[in-house]
Amino acid sequence: MDCARIENLLDGYLDRELDRDVVTTVERHLKVCGDCSRSFAERSSIATAIRKDATYHPAPAALEKRIRAQIAQTTTHAAEKPRERHFKFSEWGRWFQLGGAFATTVLATTLVTLQLTRVPADETIANELLSGHSRSIVTGHQIDVVSSDQHTVKPWLSSKLDFSPAVTDLTASGFPLRGGRLDYVNNRPVAVLVYGHRQHLIDLFIWPEDAAADKGVSRTFSKRGVNVLHWTAAGMTYWAVSDINNADLEVFAERYASAR
Numbered sequence: 001m002d003c004a005r006i007e008n009l010l011d012g013y014l015d016r017e018l019d020r021d022v023v024t025t026v027e028r029h030l031k032v033c034g035d036c037s038r039s040f041a042e043r044s045s046i047a048t049a050i051r052k053d054a055t056y057h058p059a060p061a062a063l064e065k066r067i068r069a070q071i072a073q074t075t076t077h078a079a080e081k082p083r084e085r086h087f088k089f090s091e092w093g094r095w096f097q098l099g100g101a102f103a104t105t106v107l108a109t110t111l112v113t114l115q116l117t118r119v120p121a122d123e124t125i126a127n128e129l130l131s132g133h134s135r136s137i138v139t140g141h142q143i144d145v146v147s148s149d150q151h152t153v154k155p156w157l158s159s160k161l162d163f164s165p166a167v168t169d170l171t172a173s174g175f176p177l178r179g180g181r182l183d184y185v186n187n188r189p190v191a192v193l194v195y196g197h198r199q200h201l202i203d204l205f206i207w208p209e210d211a212a213a214d215k216g217v218s219r220t221f222s223k224r225g226v227n228v229l230h231w232t233a234a235g236m237t238y239w240a241v242s243d244i245n246n247a248d249l250e251v252f253a254e255r256y257a258s259a260r
Contacts, residue, residue: 003029006036014043016138023139030184037184041128048127125186125239126221126228132183132192133203133226133241142201143194144181153180157191165191165206165236173255175202195252202242202252209237220246229253 006029012018013026030037136142145156154167157180169177178194183205190207209232221228229240229249238256240249 003033003036006030006033007039010036010040010043014040014047016135020139024141027139027141031182031189037189038187041184041187044128044131045124048124048131122219122230123221126230127223128185129203129205129228129239129241130221130223130226132185132205136181136183136203142181142203143179146179148177148179150177153177153193156180157182161189161191163191163208163236165193167193168256168259170195170252170255170259173251173259174198175252175255197242197244197248197252200242200244202240202244202249204256205239205241206236209235220249222246231257233257 006026009018009022009026013023018026030040145153147153148169148171150167150169154164157167158164160182167177167180171177175195175197178196178201180194181192183190183192185205185207188207190205193204193206195202195204219230221230226241226243227246227249229246231238231253238253240253240256242249242252244252
């Protein structure tokens with residue numbers, strides 16, 4: 001399927017309106033096409049920001065009534081006197097009032113839009129990860145390479161990425177390795193290690209960290225019952241995403257970090 005067709009499907013894919021076969025086709029294309037993946041990431045970030053921060057500002061009911069009344073009045077006068085109409089100063093004043101109210105509404109909308117561009121970078125990435133985690137569950141596409149053998153998962157991911165993620169089995173700590181998959185986050189392809197914990201799954205997103213990023217910083221985010229834990233180490237950034245509680249997620253992060 002070509003990029004133009006995929007571009008037309010991205011909104012439906014983002015809103016989960018496509019059938020399973022089309023979803024599979026779109027996901028396969030996104031994994032190999034950087035342009036389409038970037039387009040989807042931008043749409044996903046905007047949609048997430050709008051759902052989180054945007055406030056709907058309806059026009060006041062009084063404004064609608066005044067506009068309709070003015071239109072009706074103008075129409076009636078035009079029918080009664082089919083000649084050039086000269087507005088009185090008071091009538092121009094009413095139109096200026098209406099224009100001022102409209103300008104105020106536009107200004108408020110513009111301010112909301114500007115606020116959306118000020119979402120912290122970490123929070124924007126966290127929202128992307130939450131969307132990717134939820135999408136993998138909804139579509140049933142949680143693992144590309146199913147294996148508990150780190151020597152199978154690591155080569156598979158390394159062959160498809162420009163870096164080699166650290167893969168380790170944490171079965172002894174209660175977090176068995178289930179496999180791995182590819183995803184696209186923060187405008188780049190990333191590795192996702194999938195671990196189990198009781199009846200739950202943990203997605204560990206990994207990619208090389210920004211040179212300007214803080215070292216060893218740990219941050220947590222929570223949304224709709226899903227927790228995110230972020231840390232950086234040895235030139236890599238790690239984001240663990242799961243519906244397990246924060247305490248267990250922190251234990252997982254500690255076990256993974258100490259096993260590397």
